[in-house]
Amino acid sequence: MDSLWQYIVQRVGSTIPMLLILITVVFLILRVIPGDPAQAMLGGRNVSAEYIEQVREKMGLNKPIPQQFIDYVGGLLRGDFGTSFRTDRPVLHELMLRVPATLELAFYGMAIALLLGVSTGAWAAVYSDTYIDHGLRIFHIGAFAVPLFWMGLMFQIIFAVFLGWLPVGNRLNALSMATFDPITRFYTLDALIKGDFQLFWEALKHLILPALTLGIIQAGLLGRMTRANMLEILDKDYVKTARSKGLKERFVIYKHALRNALIPILTVFGLQFAILIGGAVLTETIYAWPGVARFLITSVNARDFPSIQGAIVMIAIFITTINLIVDIIYAQVDPRVKY
């Protein structure tokens, strides 16, 4: 176990510079490219020069850039993400209200992606070079040629507008939203904790379309990978051995082949998660989903620089953490990884 801990410490150590680089890049883009962020934020508005000067003072923009950077990183370490320009509340507070919404959506989206991707990929490999395989491969290639936002809108037209089966957006109906008292802010979880199954079903219904939109794109990528890995493994000697032992074909495929085909997929999970969060920007916009990604877009539109910066740092933290966890799990699952 000692060496595992060493490995974990070492991986955490290499995550920090990565995070620092992302924070630096975003800092440079938001504070240096616009020249004067205070001017950029207030430019279009009818405010006096003194007020702009005040804002500059308050945000520490009159200090030299390196000093500003040190102050910002120091603030982050203390959990101070700055103050939102739009709402005048701490950015971290604004973010924490929205993090559960994004994570809940990401969780269900990823679940759909894994379910759909792995099953269609494995299926295509087992029936390789038949019509089933061709059909599924077209689905895999097609899934990431379709713009995510367009697919989301199409789902909305079909299932919400024409068929009326599912809601158009948001996390709950307006009425439930007003009376709902959240605990964890993961609404499906909250509903279960309260034992309110009607509410659970309502929250789930609101999740189906956004999660499906997010999941299908990922399913295409995962499906391709699963298929390629499965094809390789089905050709391996140990699979032939398993078959010649007289094991049932289903057993061979699930127990011997699929399990091993899934290991390499774990390595791209971190990357997949990043793509998923990128997709969340669009999904949350389409379905009026009150998450971090939508907060980023509204902040960009309002030119609320502290909030933009905070949202991106939060997303960077999500992604580096997931990558870290994936690496550690991978080291556990694959005995060939030395640590």
Added chain:
Amino acid sequence: MLFFRKLFSGIFGNLRRAMGRQKLLAVGTTVVVIYLLVTILAPWIVPYDPVNYRSAPRLAPPSLAHPMGTDQLQRDLFSRVISGARAPIIVAFGSIALSMSAGTLFGLIAGFVGGALDRAFSLTMDALYSFPSIILAIVLVSVLQPGVDTMILAISVVYIPTYFRVTRSEVLTIKEETFIEAVEAMGASRIRIIFKHIAPNVVNAIMAVSSFNIADAILTEAALAYLGFGLPPPTPDWGFDIQNGQKFLQAGYWWLVTFPGLMIVFLSLGFGLVGEGISDLLNPKRQQQKFG
């Protein structure tokens, strides 16, 4: 320069020979060529002016006179959709050209020089690579003036790490080959070795990546335009037209969103198929690339 000559002869020479053997490539190339022709000929094919014609019925469903319907400003959607190919295609090609140049250059230098420089480059590129590309692009667009050059710049930054990684890993292998040792022994300068002897051997790997990236860049451009960070209106642009159509979606005006979207799907599918074809040709036992 040999690098560019090889790049171009590689693209066109290989393409002609390959089309015969590769159905995916043939289909993909056909789709792309049709789009390029339509884009170039758009001003002559459109039945109505995409921006200034405003005498169609308001929000009319598809009909013979207006095959894709009309929008709330009484414009012909078919004309807008046909003209809308221009922006995404220019932005996609421009940004890929830019990121290819920068990414390849950084990759060549980092891979060849090695040491601390390589580590610094690799760490930065890995950090950018791990971050959702569209968010990076949104942040860049938000601080710059909206326009074609901003879009090209923002999207190109997203793909630099991809080219950097591909080039660098190729360079690391090629660097160890005997022919490099030989030219080194003959006293060739480092710059000469990098650009004359290593760069041409990286071309194949870059080519396969680039057509996938163009497909992806088209989606990114559309997504940025949809979110309202694209070209200023009334320039016809699919992403922007979809955003406009979304406002009327709940009232059942499906055509405003459907047709521009289908145009994006086929174009990005076309480039995707070209990428599949090229990859299959170049390395039959190919590795997974990043598409997102």
